[in-house]
Amino acid sequence: MSMVSSIDSEAEIIADSAYSNIKEWIPTGNLMLNACMGGSLFSGVPTGRVTTLVGESGCAKSYLAVSICREA
Numbered sequence: 001m002s003m004v005s006s007i008d009s010e011a012e013i014i015a016d017s018a019y020s021n022i023k024e025w026i027p028t029g030n031l032m033l034n035a036c037m038g039g040s041l042f043s044g045v046p047t048g049r050v051t052t053l054v055g056e057s058g059c060a061k062s063y064l065a066v067s068i069c070r071e072a
Helices: 003-007 031-038 061-071
Strands: none
C-alpha cells in the first residue's frame, strides 16, 4: 500500500496521472525559470493549463507575461 492511498484511497500522484501528461510547453524566455517550472531548460509554461503569475508590485510579472506571449 502506498503512502498516498493510505491517506486517501481515491488520491493519485499527479506525475502518474493521465491528466498531467503535458505534450507541449511555451518557453518563458528564461532558461532557469523554465527548469524550475517544467524540469527542463526547454520547457516553461504548459499549454492547455491555467497559469497564474503572482507577486508583489514591481517584481516583473508583466515582463514575464509579455515574454511568454512573445515565445508563444
